[in-house]
């Protein structure tokens with residue numbers, strides 16, 4: 382599912398940033414965040430960042446219908462140019478949960494944990510390119 386109608390025209394409160402993306406509250410939905418590329422004049426960096434949003438969506442969608450999807454913040458939409466990603470909002474937590482499945486380690490997904498509205502602990506930054514490859518391998522997808 383790619384519900385691009387959820388991509389807002391304006392951004393809400395700034396929540397945090399990483400190397401590739403700045404993250405904002407969604408202006409109309411307090412259960413969502415918007416991840417926006419930090420646009421760079423350097424073509425390569427811009428490409429890497431665009432890929433990050435696309436990879437996060439691809440990874441989430443790859444788990445459609447599987448129980449393992451519960452470990453990842455839901456991705457609702459990515460813009461066609463990869464600049465915006467709309468994701469379920471998590472309340473950040475500083476420590477990982479006491480237990481999580483081994484395959485999360487094996488898939489080397491980044492350990493950015495947060496709590497969803499329904500009280501489940503999930504990851505909110507899982508796009509790293511190495512993670513992406515291992516993740517798809519782990520689940521028997523191509524790449």
Ligand SMILES: Nc1ncnc2c1ncn2[C@@H]1O[C@H](COP(=O)(O)OP(=O)(O)OP(=O)(O)O)[C@@H](O)[C@H]1O
Pocket residue numbers: 396397398399400401402403404414433454468469470471472473493495505506507508
């Ligand atoms: N789903 C979310 N809900 C709430 N806050 C979030 C969410 N996703 C990200 N954030 C906040 O925004 C920050 C940056 O997001 P994220 O880590 O995804 O960016 P990034 O550019 O991929 O980072 P990195 O360069 O480390 O890979 C996070 O550290 C977190 O504080």
Ligand SMILES: [Mg+2]
Pocket residue numbers: 399491506507508509
């Ligand atoms: Mg990241």
